[in-house]
Amino acid sequence: DAMVIQNPRYQVTQFGKPVTLSCSQTLNHNVMYWYQQKSSQAPKLLFHYYDKDFNNEADTPDNFQSRRPNTSFCFLDIRSPGLGDAAMYLCATSTRLGLQPQHFGDGTRLSIL
Amino acid sequence: DQQVKQNSPSLSVQEGRISILNCDYTNSMFDYFLWYKKYPAEGPTFLISISSIKDKNEDGRFTVFLNKSAKHLSLHIVPSQPGDSAVYFCAASGTNQGGSEKLVFGKGTKLTVNP
Numbered sequence: 510d511a512m513v514i515q516n517p518r519y520q521v522t523q524f525g526k527p528v529t530l531s532c533s534q535t536l537n538h539n540v541m542y543w544y545q546q547k548s549s550q551a552p553k554l555l556f557h558y559y560d561k562d563f564n565n566e567a568d569t570p571d572n573f574q575s576r577r578p579n580t581s582f583c584f585l586d587i588r589s590p591g592l593g594d595a596a597m598y599l600c601a602t603s604t605r606l607g608l609q610p611q612h613f614g615d616g617t618r619l620s621i622l
Numbered sequence: 623d624q625q626v627k628q629n630s631p632s633l634s635v636q637e638g639r640i641s642i643l644n645c646d647y648t649n650s651m652f653d654y655f656l657w658y659k660k661y662p663a664e665g666p667t668f669l670i671s672i673s674s675i676k677d678k679n680e681d682g683r684f685t686v687f688l689n690k691s692a693k694h695l696s697l698h699i700v701p702s703q704p705g706d707s708a709v710y711f712c713a714a715s716g717t718n719q720g721g722s723e724k725l726v727f728g729k730g731t732k733l734t735v736n737p
Contacts, residue, residue, distance in 0.1 A: 566724075608715070
């Protein structure tokens, strides 16, 4: 089945230690998104790629970076995680921007020690 | 500011009855609306959508109603089943949101369908 896969499902890192979350897709979608979701909150868009074009949300901290080396993979890098970065991180894809549903992975839950 | 609001954090209904989940939005530029369902430990799953040119869209047991003048949409599930127990997220997007056309989500409503 075509899908969006996130690895790992659970990630524990130390305060200030860089961490990378991974997302892959077999849908061959042009757009890939990263969301942050904290408990009882709405998913919050961090950034997205349309093909190789990177689009950062205005309020996404500089601590968060992303890479998309090819159509299938997208990475979320947190350079110096703080306690406030503990959250569920969701990757999603869509064929194009707007007027299309996004397809989500099952998320990576990040804990900071 | 919250552009998409789901004012009921939780809803409980009996199996076989109707579930009505509500969502309000503030941005008049939104023109596409979606509902997602989320089970614990899984990502959100797309359920149903509606564009602003329609006021109703139906898919099996699920119907979404859009009232543009009131900036309100609702999801009706008839009949409700225990397997429908999940968190339901309302989301909206607009073609003129600074070009990003991003989805803006509500905080979700946890639906419990009791057998």
